[in-house]
Amino acid sequence: MSELRIAVPRGALFRDSLDLLDRLGIDTREVRENDRKLLFEEVGIITMRPSDVPTYVEAGAADLGITGKDVLMEHPEREVYELVDLGYGRCQMVLASVAGEDRAAEALRRLGVVRIATKYPRTATAHFLNTGRQAEIVEVKGSVELAPLTGLVEAIVDLTATGTTLRENGLEVREEIAVCTARLIANPVAHKLRAPVIDQLLERIGAA
Amino acid sequence: MSAARSTRVGGLEAMVDRTPSGTRDVLPDEMRELRAMTDRIREVFDRAGYGEVYTPALEYEQTFERGNIGGARPAYRVFDEHGSVLVLRPDMTVPIARVVATRYQHAETPMRFCYVAHAYRGVRPQRGQSREFLQAGVELIGMPGAAGTAEVLGVLCAALDAAGLDSYRVGLGDAALYPSLLEAFSVDAERSELILTELAAGDFVGVDREVRALGLDTADADLLLRLAHTRGGPEVLEGLEGALHDALSGMREVHGLLAPEVADRIIFDLGLVRSLGYYTGPLFQVYDPAYGVPLGGGGRYDELLGSFGRALPAVGFALNVERVHIALTGEESGRAQ
Numbered sequence: 001m002s003e004l005r006i007a008v009p010r011g012a013l014f015r016d017s018l019d020l021l022d023r024l025g026i027d028t029r030e031v032r033e034n035d036r037k038l039l040f041e042e043v044g045i046i047t048m049r050p051s052d053v054p055t056y057v058e059a060g061a062a063d064l065g066i067t068g069k070d071v072l073m074e075h076p077e078r079e080v081y082e083l084v085d086l087g088y089g090r091c092q093m094v095l096a097s098v099a100g101e102d103r104a105a106e107a108l109r110r111l112g113v114v115r116i117a118t119k120y121p122r123t124a125t126a127h128f129l130n131t132g133r134q135a136e137i138v139e140v141k142g143s144v145e146l147a148p149l150t151g152l153v154e155a156i157v158d159l160t161a162t163g164t165t166l167r168e169n170g171l172e173v174r175e176e177i178a179v180c181t182a183r184l185i186a187n188p189v190a191h192k193l194r195a196p197v198i199d200q201l202l203e204r205i206g207a208a
Numbered sequence: 209m210s211a212a213r214s215t216r217v218g219g220l221e222a223m224v225d226r227t228p229s230g231t232r233d234v235l236p237d238e239m240r241e242l243r244a245m246t247d248r249i250r251e252v253f254d255r256a257g258y259g260e261v262y263t264p265a266l267e268y269e270q271t272f273e274r275g276n277i278g279g280a281r282p283a284y285r286v287f288d289e290h291g292s293v294l295v296l297r298p299d300m301t302v303p304i305a306r307v308v309a310t311r312y313q314h315a316e317t318p319m320r321f322c323y324v325a326h327a328y329r330g331v332r333p334q335r336g337q338s339r340e341f342l343q344a345g346v347e348l349i350g351m352p353g354a355a356g357t358a359e360v361l362g363v364l365c366a367a368l369d370a371a372g373l374d375s376y377r378v379g380l381g382d383a384a385l386y387p388s389l390l391e392a393f394s395v396d397a398e399r400s401e402l403i404l405t406e407l408a409a410g411d412f413v414g415v416d417r418e419v420r421a422l423g424l425d426t427a428d429a430d431l432l433l434r435l436a437h438t439r440g441g442p443e444v445l446e447g448l449e450g451a452l453h454d455a456l457s458g459m460r461e462v463h464g465l466l467a468p469e470v471a472d473r474i475i476f477d478l479g480l481v482r483s484l485g486y487y488t489g490p491l492f493q494v495y496d497p498a499y500g501v502p503l504g505g506g507g508r509y510d511e512l513l514g515s516f517g518r519a520l521p522a523v524g525f526a527l528n529v530e531r532v533h534i535a536l537t538g539e540e541s542g543r544a545q
Contacts, residue, residue, distance in 0.1 A: 081411075
């Protein structure tokens, strides 16, 4: 399969993605055994952060890639084809605030604007715009849960799989924004020029 | 944001003037290569009988509103001394349609024009995607049907050959194919628009979801989904008759008129949808394996000239010169690592 180069995300989607590639007949043993290596030329796999996957695929540095829908929602400007919903890595993008009386609702009612901390500024902005509410989006890089506990913001927009981290920090889900699963994406030019190999792979994914 | 950025160099404060976002300077080494390439492309256009035109970079905004420009609306606007709104042209096809309708009101057809000129769009700046970009293209006005489309495809391939590209391919689709099929299945305008937007964006997961939600017969839904993915050699057209007969026989006719070396370059691409609103029939897009971004495209726009007052069928293409140059360097150095 090394005719195609696939960008595989390290992190939460890593194991499931490698399992999928195994089922497609791509040998991932070396990738599993090697934590530091990034480029596995013989089997056509490159590994990276999930949010870098669309960047590599858009530029054609990888023909295909696997990444979360959350990443694609946050980067709508990336010109990549979204080919398949792979189904695994199911998470929810949620709006959450400190349990008890909802401070976000109170801020909207009394102050007209709610402050939201998030690692997904564009997704959060779009959600508040689409629901006709005013929000000030505060982008943070580290643990988002800290922001409402310290009074930096009234609520957060974040990705959660089980809700455990939210609960442990005394936060409560107020709204579900989207369900996010792993997606197979393709470079548009590779999708046209390597149609037979890509379609073969898609068929095997459908069967796997 | 200030146009000048101050930097500290060895303890001294230096002012550096930048170019506006998405624009850049071209220095002699690059310029020499670009010039040599555009000279070779111009020669191809000239030999094929296409006369070069120059039109102003600034046009009245209403010219482009008339032109149903779809996804490539003007990004830069200024006022003149009378308060009229002027725009920097986002493409060359609309200005040439204006030229034909005003300056060639009674001229005999067909007319052949070419250009090597800059256009301006508010794109996200990155390599090969500038807000001021050089286009090389042709417009064939007043030659309808497959003969005109085939002529332009021949010129397109000759221009790419002259540029020095070896491994390019030209995707051939039809702007009317998918919309007419949706219409034949009585899909309402709003849902059709949504599906076409997702198709143009390459969101096949979204297309799948929306088509399944239409509640069509399984066979009809499967046909819509299959078409979105159908691309390849002439063999992909087999077994797709029935509802698609007219569109497919049109594509076969074009293909049949092409010289063998041009026909070999063609990929049939039934899911091809472009964001420019004025296309009415065959569509093309140029790909090269050495670069992950299309190099240019075009198609037939039989309604556009009518909106400027001289109804004539037309077909043309535009190549992004900077992208052709990137693909050329990519081909030369093998696959970019």
